[in-house]
Amino acid sequence: MNYTITEIATIVKAQKRAYKDYTITALLTDSRSLTFPEETLFFALVTERNDGHRYIKDLYRKGVRNFVVEHRVADEELMPEANFIIVKNTLDALQQLAAAHRKKFDIPVIGVTGSNGKTTVKEWLYQLLQPDYNTVRSPRSYNSQIGVPLSVWQIGSKTEMAIFEAGISQPDEMIHLEEIIKPTLGLITNIGEAHQEGFQTIQQKCIEKLTLLKACDCIIYDGDNELICECVEKLCFGCREIAWSRKDRDKPLYISKIIKGNDST
Incomplete structure (x- = not known):
């Protein structure tokens, strides 16, 4: 536009x-x-x-x-x-302009966050979805306070779906990225020690990252990760939840086996 x-x-x-x-x-x-x-x-x-x-x-x-x-x-x-x-x-x-631009489009937007694997998951999703939908995604690892607005600016009149990753290193940063991305479907990969120095506890970091997903229609997360499960329950999203599991057959997605090859999983 x-x-x-x-x-x-x-x-x-x-x-x-x-x-x-x-x-x-x-x-x-x-x-x-x-x-x-x-x-x-x-x-x-x-x-x-x-x-x-x-x-x-x-x-x-x-x-x-x-x-x-x-x-x-x-x-x-x-x-x-x-x-x-x-x-x-x-x-x-810059962020205000990107947020205003995002509001002009009523399309599915996937928001990806977590401590590790954001770019890999984003690229996997793009490869899966691009053949069927005109999809835009964050370039490289554009997941910062500057990178996210530049990513969202790519949405155009022919865009049918978008996939954006969001990363933070300090408290109160994700709320700005959520306003820009406004994901309809959210995914959190994991929570680890990356950028932990900016947070008092790992629970604080998890809740901060989950802020990206606060208005999603559906959220996807690791149902075997006790920390993420506790934080999701605490935040009471009130939307559809898809938790994957390697242990619990009753989860929405049960992973029965993982087979790793030399260049595939």
Whole structure:
């Protein structure tokens, strides 16, 4: 889908000003990944290690004309064709735009989370579903606060299904990703020690990850994992649950045997 700069400025609650008429199809956060400058909107993200505002002049020279920034830009008068959309926080603006984009589509969306295996499961699902549905998925391991919005932006008018992975390293991060992905079906792979330093307990991390699935029609999880089962019960999702098991024949999915070959399972 295409958005005008004025539409985007309204979505991200930018400071009111007159904008030149451009249509946006591509979002950019890494200046090294520029492909279609005339249709690109660059978000000048500010992190502990870098400041995207430093790259605006170079991107302008390369043809980019639309920028989301947190303050007025030095030598702005030397970039007369540019639009500068000023917001309080560029990352928040990126996420707001992606969330608004997601709301335009009433399609099945699979959200995958967990400590390990997110990308592998996502790719497996994509291989299974793509022959029957026009499916988009997270590129590579785009599962962060920045990667998820860029992934969701790929949904278009011909998309029939989407698969996105979501990863976190700190409390209160998943709620933002849930607002962007809005999965209709959720899957949690497992809970391990990865990124544990950001959480007080492993239970806290499990509940935080399960936040992604809070509005799903159906959730899928390991019925043999006591921690995940306890957290699912505590959160009272109230939706359909499919728990797989290697032990309990009464679970919705019972795995009776696993046969591993040299290049297959």
